[in-house]
Amino acid sequence: MAIPLNYLLNSRGILGINARNQHYIRPSGFKRALRIIDNKLPTKRIMKKAGIPTPETLGVIKSMRDLYRFAWGSLPPSFILKPNRGYTGRGIIIVYGKKKNERFAWVKADRSVLRIRDLQTHIHSILEGDYGKSGLSDIAYFEERLKIAKVFKPYSSRGIPDIRIIMYNKIPVMAQLRLPTSHSEGKANLHLGAIGVGVDMATGITTNAILNNTFIEYIPGTRLSPRGIKIPNWSQILSLAYQSQVATRVNFLGVDIAIDREKGPMVLELNTRPGLAVQVANLAPLGERLERVRGLKVGNAKRAVNIAQDLFGGETEEEVEEVGGKKIIGANELVEIIAGENKKIETIAKIDTGAYRSVVAKTIADAIGLDKIERYKRVRSSLGEEERPIVKAVLKIHGVAIETEVFIADRNEMKKDVIIGRKDLKQFVVDPTKNILIKKT
Amino acid sequence: MPELTQYMILSGVPKELIGLILMLPIVATLIAFSREIIGVKGFGIYTSLIIAYAFVGTGLANGVVIFALVLISGTLMRLFIRHFRLLYLPRMAVVLTGVAFTIFLMFIVAAFYHQTEFLKISLFPIIIMIPLVEKFIGAQIERGPQAAITLTVETLVLASLSYLIITWGWLTGLILDWPLAVFPAVLIFNVLLGKWTGLRLTELVRFRELIKYVELSNKQ
Missing domain, CATH: 2.40.70.10 (Acid Proteases)
Structure with a gap:
């Protein structure tokens, strides 16, 4: 099959894995990024120091001794268990609630029951380093599970949706709302089966949705369109993404922000190797946008947000003057x-x-x-x-x-x-x- | 044949060995190329390479059969012990025990049917394939069963292609004629490859909707 030249020309602005790694990740403080961001607990500490809201850490387990001494009664009905060095959603357990009539038993997103012994085995695996890239011993920690904001409730039956903002050169470049599905076990990672929805940068209103790299018009199993959702606190979310980049000094970054029903927007996680499906959901080539903000000097959050909204907003047909x-x-x-x-x-x-x-x-x-x-x-x-x-x-x-x-x-x-x-x-x-x-x- | 190769052969270095050593960078380059330009990655460069060399030891047909049996027995064993909730290393050891048992059975069956060709296979190429099980299970946990199968098929295709190149008489003759030319040629090629920042072929397919959209908006 011959690929027409036209097709190649039209693909020029699209960011591929090779270009992402060579042009953006490596020159952007790569080693620093690896040290800080691939360790979630230190990242949270940096965020906290910079006054950026993050979900509360409920308990840290560093050794087998910590594990056997852990007070299981101190855990709330719903929480998340994470490996400090996990990546692409590996090793994360989301606990949905307590099982009725049984002490120390919880329910996962897929309704299966989890007892202390299961948690212990899992934490043991985390400590052994089974979920990290390097296989070095790791730390396990419990984190509060955010409460889903009302706007998102109909769109996600399990798990908390989050907003991935691609930051480059201190400017928000592209955004994507990620809706967990029952298939993704409540996780917001696209390759695990979550839905990715493009977001208009000016207004925070969603556009096209993709599931497993194909466009969808409705959330599976419903007649709800993921199009046209207005993400609340949009400017504040963009501003948080800016602050996260300033605090970590990593020049190319994916910032994941979730909205808690009571506490508002919070930074969930930072990602040094953000996925590229975001440009499909937005029907906008990412490489082109990144080139446009290269070399711009930005002094404060307000200016960064304004630039992002002016440059990358209003391109969607959803815009209504x-x-x-x-x-x-x-x-x-x-x-x-x-x-x-x-x-x-x-x-x-x-x-x-x-x-x-x-x-x-x-x-x-x-x-x-x-x-x-x-x-x-x-x-x-x-x-x-x-x-x-x-x-x-x-x-x-x-x-x-x-x-x-x-x-x-x-x-x-x-x-x-x-x-x-x-x-x-x-x-x-x-x-x-x-x-x-x-x-x- | 140049003096260098002749000297080595006369001093007792087997001709096949020289060929296999010189093929190593070429096959590694092939795998790197398929990753960066085509977008087919398999379980990484090491796994594909080592399985290709295992195929050289077993022959392609036998190699593919062993490849499949190792994977299937490993996966079945893993499903079987899933409910015991074992720690990672003991769990892997149990899985490998299952693999070893299957290989053991394989030789019994081969002996029974007098498959002398099969019985001549040394153990080493078979053992080399075992890390495949760990890679496969890891991929299954991380990316799900479908992605794990895709990666496995990719690895199998890459290894088979590499095998065909390693055993290609014409190319072997060529590199034995120019043994020292292999190294700079491969080096230069890989430096260029490492600087390549264009889209991979698989990405051209993955982003087809986006590219079509860009085309439509340009027309307006």
Whole structure:
């Protein structure tokens, strides 16, 4: 198979593993990064010193003696057990709650039961260094498990979502919301089966979602779209990422931030080798962005956040400007046609101010069961006169739901299956130069 | 054949040995190339290399059979003892006991069916394959069963390719003719390879949606 030259040219701005390691990780304080960041406990100490909020450490086990003396009763119902030197989520156990009617027994994310003996075996493995890269003996520690923020609750049944910010040269460059799934056992690592969602840098609103490197429109097992979630405290999150980079003095860094329901944003972990799937979820080449901030001098957090929002925000089609309280839409827009519960379809519609009433293709109407015909109306079109059925439907454009009546017509010869007419465009201003790309569904 | 090679052979260094030594950097380069340019990594350079050399000792067909048996018996043993909750090293020792037992059985079966070719295999190439079990189990814990199988298949392909290169008569002849040219050639090639920062072939596939998107936005 020959790869067309065009394809290669278009891939130029994308950051690959080779370039990440050579151009960004190595020149960015690599040895320092290894010493500090691959040891989670010292990192937490540095963060604490810099006044950056991190989850509380509940207990540290450095030796077998510590292990046998550990007061198991001091643990809360829900906690996380981590190896100090673990990487890519290895060796982490997330404990979800206490098992009822049994002292010293807990439940994991996958509902399996965990007793002291299991924890001891696991901690023993950690101390032996089974989860570190080098195999040197390690330290195990317990950490508080954050409470999930309300906004994220519907999107993640197990585990806490976190926001990965790619920092370079003290500027937040790209962000990704990571949603744990039951498959990833509550962990937010993409290669373990978590969902990665792109985030608009200006607003903190989510865009495209990927699961195992393919785009998804819904969270598996639900009808929830991961698109359009507004991450709260967005500027504060970007500012925390900036502070973390300043405190560690590592110039290329992935900062993982979670939001606790009560305590707000907290830095969970720092990553010196952040994964590259983030550019797929954002549909934006990372290499290009990194080049744009190379050499910039940034003095404080506010300025860093402003630069990030100006340079990398507002590129997504999710962005909604407003004119006189009306949203601006383009010549083609993504609309959802809803016939009832679980009977809906999303498609690209043509916005047609020359038509009064909206038209839905018969094929679509049949697919979602739009069949309760209210009445018929004679219409004159370029093809002559015909009698068209009218049905009730709900249209959803840019998050705005419109209850209306639409025509059903045969549109097999037409490019778009749906036309939105003036009747349903009262809340919008149409800008014909704005044109969204057809997204993969 | 140059004087140097002739001198070595006349002094009693086996010709095959000279070839195998000179092939080592070439095969290592092949594995490095497939990692950095193609994106196929297997279980790293050491595992692929050493299995390729084990294949030289056993022959490709026998080698693949042993490779599969070592992996399957190791994995079965691991599943079997999972519920005993053993510490890491004793657990690995039990797994290796299972592997050793399987190899033992293999020789009994070979003896029974008078597979003289198989019986001629020395133990060493078989032992070399054992670290594979540890790598495989590690990958399974870290990345899940699917990724572990992918990595194993990659390793097998890399090792088989390396085997074909090691046993390639024409290339062996060439490097015996120019034994000292191998080293600078491989060095220069690897320095260039180490400076390569372009996308790997597998990344071109992995990022295809993104590349398509960039193409669409450029057209607008």
